[in-house]
Amino acid sequence: MKYISGLSSPVFDRPGQRTLAILGSTGSIGTSALKVVAKNTGDLKVVALAGARNVALLARQAETFRPAYLGVLNEAKAEELRALLPGGYAPRILVGQEGYTAMATLPEADLILAAQVGAAGLVPALAAARAGKVLCLANKEALVLAGDLFRRTCRVSGAVILPVDSEHNALFQAYAGHDGRQACRLILTASGGPFRAKSLQEIQAATPAQALKHPNWSMGAKISIDSATMMNKGLEIIEAVHLYGASLDEVDVVVHPQSIVHSLVEYEDGSQLAHLGMPDMEIPIGYCLGYPHRLHIGLERLDLAKIGTLTFEAPDLLRFPCLGLAREALAAGPSHPVVLNAANEIAVQAFLDGRISFPGIARLIEHMLCKHSLTSMHDLEDILDLDAQTRTRSEEAIGKSEW
Numbered sequence: 181m182k183y184i185s186g187l188s189s190p191v192f193d194r195p196g197q198r199t200l201a202i203l204g205s206t207g208s209i210g211t212s213a214l215k216v217v218a219k220n221t222g223d224l225k226v227v228a229l230a231g232a233r234n235v236a237l238l239a240r241q242a243e244t245f246r247p248a249y250l251g252v253l254n255e256a257k258a259e260e261l262r263a264l265l266p267g268g269y270a271p272r273i274l275v276g277q278e279g280y281t282a283m284a285t286l287p288e289a290d291l292i293l294a295a296q297v298g299a300a301g302l303v304p305a306l307a308a309a310r311a312g313k314v315l316c317l318a319n320k321e322a323l324v325l326a327g328d329l330f331r332r333t334c335r336v337s338g339a340v341i342l343p344v345d346s347e348h349n350a351l352f353q354a355y356a357g358h359d360g361r362q363a364c365r366l367i368l369t370a371s372g373g374p375f376r377a378k379s380l381q382e383i384q385a386a387t388p389a390q391a392l393k394h395p396n397w398s399m400g401a402k403i404s405i406d407s408a409t410m411m412n413k414g415l416e417i418i419e420a421v422h423l424y425g426a427s428l429d430e431v432d433v434v435v436h437p438q439s440i441v442h443s444l445v446e447y448e449d450g451s452q453l454a455h456l457g458m459p460d461m462e463i464p465i466g467y468c469l470g471y472p473h474r475l476h477i478g479l480e481r482l483d484l485a486k487i488g489t490l491t492f493e494a495p496d497l498l499r500f501p502c503l504g505l506a507r508e509a510l511a512a513g514p515s516h517p518v519v520l521n522a523a524n525e526i527a528v529q530a531f532l533d534g535r536i537s538f539p540g541i542a543r544l545i546e547h548m549l550c551k552h553s554l555t556s557m558h559d560l561e562d563i564l565d566l567d568a569q570t571r572t573r574s575e576e577a578i579g580k581s582e583w
């Protein structure tokens with residue numbers, strides 16, 4: 181197994197204060213990142229913050245951290261934001277995809293935290309990679325859509341990807357100081373989500389409120405539904421393959437309801453090295469922002485005696501078919517993961533809007549994958565075209581029948 185392509189020489193070690201641009205600062209990852217920054221002001225300084233629609237929160241963040249740049253989704257949101265900013269503070273407000281891309285490549289930023297949700301995060305994250313940045317990547321969809329492109333880009337630009345996703349961050353930590361060529365298996369842990377112990381019948385009747393209630397993690401709506409369907413773990417298998425140069429059969433999933441073991445690397449001699457910690461995203465975010473130094477996080481310490489029992493079980497593909505769909509999509513070729521991701525994003529939103537049922541999410545994705553024939557994905561335009569087409573077709577399919 182090869183070691184991380186973008187990270188082949190993880191030598192980034194800039195002493196002193198680092199400057200940071202956060203794309204998606206108003207989301208769950210973004211707000212956790214700002215908590216880490218607030219506890220480490222000697223080490224980290226925010227130079228740019230981007231939200232999309234939640235300008236009230238963005239204005240509060242801006243008032244506290246005073247970055248020189250702010251980003252929002254469109255001109256109307258920029259107007260709203262201007263009206264909320266305190267007198268005497270006049271940051272540059274950048275707008276839309278172009279604005280986010282400019283923020284992802286700012287010469288003033290040492291680190292770019294890509295924490296926007298879904299395919300919307302792809303273009304700015306790729307721009308950061310093209311600019312040779314240190315990219316702290318939370319947006320897993322970017323790698324699902326364009327993993328090969330990221331690998332090629334990082335090789336040319338020298339960009340470094342530091343994985344924020346807790347499982348991939350755990351793998352990164354379990355690789356540290358070891359010969360990655362001797363790794364033979366990556367084991368991703370999964371909480372199993374809110375329906376882990378529910379019957380197929382109960383899962384079929386699941387409501388958005390039930391699906392949004394994750395037992396261990398506090399996250400945005402899209403990833404919470406992905407956790408309930410276990411598509412999140414499917415996307416993470418694809419993410420791991422791209423980040424670590426593993427083959428599909430070298431990546432396994434084990435359900436671990438306590439979310440204390442965040443993932444494991446198995447080496448040739450049978451040793452498995454795990455990363456353990458409290459289930460709080462501040463830990464992997466802080467690890468990336470301070471890398472290779474560990475920042476002050478100040479959370480409750482993990483007390484294994486108090487936890488007492490850690491359990492593990494095999495995932496159930498019958499109740500959670502999305503996990504199998506993600507594997508099949510990756511095995512089928514470079515365009516299938518694009519279809520998988522776009523159909524999933526449309527299906528998740530439709531479920532949240534009450535337009536399709538919970539099992540309809542997997543059914544719609546499977547339907548879109550079955551209708552798709554393999555196409556080559558040479559560049560970003562190919563990916564964006566297929567993403568857009570799949571979204572349109574998925575909406576049409578939702579309109580035509582009951583899901």
Ligand SMILES: NC(=O)c1ccc[n+]([C@@H]2O[C@H](COP(=O)([O-])OP(=O)(O)OC[C@H]3O[C@@H](n4cnc5c(N)ncnc54)[C@H](OP(=O)(O)O)[C@@H]3O)[C@@H](O)[C@H]2O)c1
Pocket residue numbers: 203204205206207208209210230231232233234235253295296297298300301318319320321344345346397398399400401402403461
């Ligand atoms: N949450 C977690 O614990 C966690 C863990 C691992 C990985 N991740 C990954 O991290 C990413 C963010 O997840 P999250 O849970 O933080 O999501 P979230 O809470 O929904 O936040 C998403 C962020 O993206 C912004 N955004 C929404 N639509 C956008 C668009 N069209 N263009 C640009 N920005 C847009 C939102 O802005 P507004 O709110 O201002 O509209 C918000 O700042 C996802 O890829 C997720 O899979 C999350």
